[in-house]
Amino acid sequence: MKLKNTAHRNLIFVLGERDWGLGYLATQLASLPEEDVVWVTTAEGLSGNQVASFQVKQLLGREYQCAVVDLYSGFNPDAIAVVAGTVVGGGILFMLAPSTDQWDRFNDPEYKKLVTHPYASEDIEGRYLRRFKELVLSDSAVKLIRQERSGGDENPGKDENIANTDVAQPLQGEGGCLSVGQEKALQAIKNLAQGSKKNALVISSDRGRGKSTVLGVAAAQLLLEKPLNIILVAPQVGSVAAVVEHCIEGLSIDELSVKSPAREILSEAAQHAPEWKNNQLNYGQGKLKYFAADEIINRKPQADLVLVDEAAALPTFILSAILALYKRVVFSTTIHGYEGNGQGFRLRFCKILDQEVPRWGAVKLDESVRWGEADPLERFIYRSLLLDAQPVNINNILQGDALAVRTELLDRDTLSADEAQLRELMGLLMTAHYRTTPGDLRGMLDCPNLRLYGVFFKNRMIAAAVIAEEGGLGEEWMDPIWLGQRRIRGHILPQSLSQQLGLREAIQLRAARVVRIAVHPDLQGQQLGSNLLATLSNDLKEQGFDYIGASFAVTAQVLRFWNNNNFATLRIGMSKEKSSGCHAGLVMRSFTAAGEDTLQLAEKRFLAQLPLAIDEYLRDISPELVLALSSGVSPNHLAPNDLGLLDDQDCLDVEAFTRGHRNYETCLLPLRKKVLLNMDRLNACSNVTVLERDLIVKKIIQKLSWQEVINSLALNGKKNAQNLLRQAVEKLGAEV
Incomplete structure (x- = not known):
C-alpha cells in the first residue's frame, strides 16, 4: 500500500464468509507493521495485536493505521465506538460481516447478552441490525468489498478493492506542532x-x-x-x-x-x-x-x-x-x-x-488533529451510533403554549425506522445519565424484555422511560438464587430481594424495573417525571405486575425523587460501586397484595438494620443521604433499644452539655435521644445551618471520631468542633 498525506479515514465493509474475510484481510494487511494493525475478533491464529470486543478498553490511548472489527464475533456498538477512535488520519476501519442480505437473520453472538430468562436469541427481532444495514447501504462514503464465487473460487467483488484505498500518515506525522x-x-x-x-x-x-x-x-x-x-x-x-x-x-x-x-x-x-x-x-x-x-x-x-x-x-x-x-x-x-x-x-x-x-x-x-475535518468515518460513527444525539430544542416548540402532553408506550418497530425520534430519545437519555453508551440504543431496540415509554409535546419527545420486565421465575430457581448458588442474567430486583434481603419467594412475583427515566433538562421540576411514573405504573398494574422498582447509584437528591413518588427504600449496598462511587440502592412500590406483603417485610427489615448499617458500612455516606434514608422513620427504628422520650434527667444532661458543663462522652444517651426525636427538623435544616446539621449527623448518628469529624468538615480542632456541636444541639429547640 502506498502512503499518502491525506487525513481522511475510510470505512470498508468486507462482506462474505468469515474464513474468507479473515484470510483476505490478513493477506492485504500483511505489508503493514504488526504494531500498526489491531484485530477485534475471537478468531484464532491471527498475527499482531488482537483483542475480543469486551477487551477493547485496553486500546484506549493507542493509535493504529488499520483496525479490523470481526462482526462474526459479535456486533458490539460500544466496542466499535472505541476502536473507531484508535484509527489515525488516513487509516482504515474494516468491518468483516456476512453479506447484507443475511443481516436480518444473522445469529449475532451478542444476542446472548441481550436476552434474559425466559427469552432466547431467537426472540430478538433484529431491529438494530436492520437499521444499521440501511445506514451502511445509504452512505456513499462507506465502501464495500463483497465475496464472489467463480468456479468455486472466492475472490473480492467489484465494489471496492483495498489496493485502491490508500493508507496515509497521521496529520501530525511531521513536526508534531500543537493546533x-x-x-x-x-x-x-x-x-x-x-x-x-x-x-x-x-x-x-x-x-x-x-x-x-x-x-x-x-x-x-x-x-x-x-x-x-x-x-x-x-x-x-x-x-x-x-x-x-x-x-x-x-x-x-x-x-x-x-x-x-x-x-x-x-x-x-x-x-x-x-x-x-x-x-x-x-x-x-x-x-x-x-x-x-x-x-x-x-x-x-x-x-x-x-x-x-x-x-x-x-x-x-x-x-x-x-x-x-x-x-x-x-x-x-x-x-x-x-x-x-x-x-x-x-x-x-x-x-x-x-x-x-x-x-x-x-x-x-474544534480542530481535528488525528484525522481530517468532515472525516467520513467519524460522520458514519456519529450517525449510526447516535453519539451526537441531543434532546429537542424546547425554544423552538414551546412559544408560550401550555405544556399539554401525551404519554404513550412506544412501538419499537416504528421507532427503529424513525431517526428523528431515535435521536430525541437518545438525546434525553444522554443528558440524564452520565453512563449512557451506544450499546444502550441496541438494548432498547432489541432486548425482548424491555418496553419504552415516551412523553410528547407537539409530537416531540420531552421525557422517556425504559422499563424491564423481571421476575415470574419458577420454583426451580427459588433455592439456588436464595442460597447464592445461581445468578441469572437480568432480573435484578427479584434476585436482590431473594439474595440480599433473604426473601426466598420474591422471585416468583412479576416485577417491572425502571432502567432509565429522563426528563428534558429545560423542563425539569414540572412533575413530568412523576406523572410519567404514575402513567406507566397504572399500565403495569393493569397488566398484572406485582410491583415496580428501581436500582440505582444512591444520592440524597435521587433517593428523594423516588420517595416522593411513594417508592419505599429497601436496600443500600454494602460497598460503593467503582463506576459511580456510590452505594447501590433499591426502591419499590407495590401493585398487588402479594407485592405489598413483600414490600412491608423488606422495608421492616431494612429499617431495623439501618442504624446498624450507619454504624458499620455506611459511616462514610454524606449527612444529607443519612437524613434522606432516615426520613419518615420512627425514633424506635433508629434507636432499636427503645430509647424512648427524653426524661427530666436527660433534659438536664442535654442542657448541661450545651452550656459547656458536661463533656460529649458523658452525655451520649441523652444527646442521641435528642437528635433522633428531632430528625424532621434536622432534615429540613429549619433551625440549624448545613454545617451544624452535618456535624450532628456525623458525630451523634454516624458516631465518627472527633478527628474524623474535624477532617471531613475542615474544622479547626477538637475544641472548635465541640463548641460548634453544643451550639447546634441547643438550636434544635427545647420541644421534643
Whole structure:
C-alpha cells in the first residue's frame, strides 16, 4: 500500500464468509507493521495485536493505521465506538460481516447478552441490525468489498478493492506542532496552575481533537518549571495512557522546546527519561500521579493541580467533591463519545461551576488533529451510533403554549425506522445519565424484555422511560438464587430481594424495573417525571405486575425523587460501586397484595438494620443521604433499644452539655435521644445551618471520631468542633 498525506479515514465493509474475510484481510494487511494493525475478533491464529470486543478498553490511548472489527464475533456498538477512535488520519476501519442480505437473520453472538430468562436469541427481532444495514447501504462514503464465487473460487467483488484505498500518515506525522486550539488550552492550564485563587478550567471537544496531548504536554511543562504535585484522575487507569505518554515525551530533555530555569538544578536522576511506575511518574521533586475518582475523595491527597480526564464519564457528585477539595482543577471532557456524555456534563456540572467558581474558564477544541475535518468515518460513527444525539430544542416548540402532553408506550418497530425520534430519545437519555453508551440504543431496540415509554409535546419527545420486565421465575430457581448458588442474567430486583434481603419467594412475583427515566433538562421540576411514573405504573398494574422498582447509584437528591413518588427504600449496598462511587440502592412500590406483603417485610427489615448499617458500612455516606434514608422513620427504628422520650434527667444532661458543663462522652444517651426525636427538623435544616446539621449527623448518628469529624468538615480542632456541636444541639429547640 502506498502512503499518502491525506487525513481522511475510510470505512470498508468486507462482506462474505468469515474464513474468507479473515484470510483476505490478513493477506492485504500483511505489508503493514504488526504494531500498526489491531484485530477485534475471537478468531484464532491471527498475527499482531488482537483483542475480543469486551477487551477493547485496553486500546484506549493507542493509535493504529488499520483496525479490523470481526462482526462474526459479535456486533458490539460500544466496542466499535472505541476502536473507531484508535484509527489515525488516513487509516482504515474494516468491518468483516456476512453479506447484507443475511443481516436480518444473522445469529449475532451478542444476542446472548441481550436476552434474559425466559427469552432466547431467537426472540430478538433484529431491529438494530436492520437499521444499521440501511445506514451502511445509504452512505456513499462507506465502501464495500463483497465475496464472489467463480468456479468455486472466492475472490473480492467489484465494489471496492483495498489496493485502491490508500493508507496515509497521521496529520501530525511531521513536526508534531500543537493546533491553535491546543496552544490556547495549554496556556489556559498553565495560567490556572500559576494562579493564586481557587478556580477551574473545562476543556471540551469531540474525539480526535487532542485533549490528552494538551494535558500531557501541560503536565510536562509545569514539572519542568518547578516541582509540582500533579494528580491525574480518570474513570480507569487505562484512560490516561495517552496523557502519560505525552508527558514523558515532553520531559525528554533532548526534545524539549521550552526553556526551563529549573533544568540546571534538576537532579541527575531527572536527566533521564522518566518512568511511569505504580501509577506515578517522578521528575525531580515533582510528580504526576494517577488516582481513581473514589480514591482521591477518600484519601484527599495533597495536590498543586488536579487534571480530570474524561470527566463526563464520572458522576456529577464526584466531580463536585473534587472541585470542593482542590484549589486548581482542570476538567477535560469528550462532547460526543463512548466514555460518557459531555452534553449531560455541560448541563449538570457547569451549573455547579457557576455557583462555586463563577470565574471558571472554558476552552473548546474544534480542530481535528488525528484525522481530517468532515472525516467520513467519524460522520458514519456519529450517525449510526447516535453519539451526537441531543434532546429537542424546547425554544423552538414551546412559544408560550401550555405544556399539554401525551404519554404513550412506544412501538419499537416504528421507532427503529424513525431517526428523528431515535435521536430525541437518545438525546434525553444522554443528558440524564452520565453512563449512557451506544450499546444502550441496541438494548432498547432489541432486548425482548424491555418496553419504552415516551412523553410528547407537539409530537416531540420531552421525557422517556425504559422499563424491564423481571421476575415470574419458577420454583426451580427459588433455592439456588436464595442460597447464592445461581445468578441469572437480568432480573435484578427479584434476585436482590431473594439474595440480599433473604426473601426466598420474591422471585416468583412479576416485577417491572425502571432502567432509565429522563426528563428534558429545560423542563425539569414540572412533575413530568412523576406523572410519567404514575402513567406507566397504572399500565403495569393493569397488566398484572406485582410491583415496580428501581436500582440505582444512591444520592440524597435521587433517593428523594423516588420517595416522593411513594417508592419505599429497601436496600443500600454494602460497598460503593467503582463506576459511580456510590452505594447501590433499591426502591419499590407495590401493585398487588402479594407485592405489598413483600414490600412491608423488606422495608421492616431494612429499617431495623439501618442504624446498624450507619454504624458499620455506611459511616462514610454524606449527612444529607443519612437524613434522606432516615426520613419518615420512627425514633424506635433508629434507636432499636427503645430509647424512648427524653426524661427530666436527660433534659438536664442535654442542657448541661450545651452550656459547656458536661463533656460529649458523658452525655451520649441523652444527646442521641435528642437528635433522633428531632430528625424532621434536622432534615429540613429549619433551625440549624448545613454545617451544624452535618456535624450532628456525623458525630451523634454516624458516631465518627472527633478527628474524623474535624477532617471531613475542615474544622479547626477538637475544641472548635465541640463548641460548634453544643451550639447546634441547643438550636434544635427545647420541644421534643
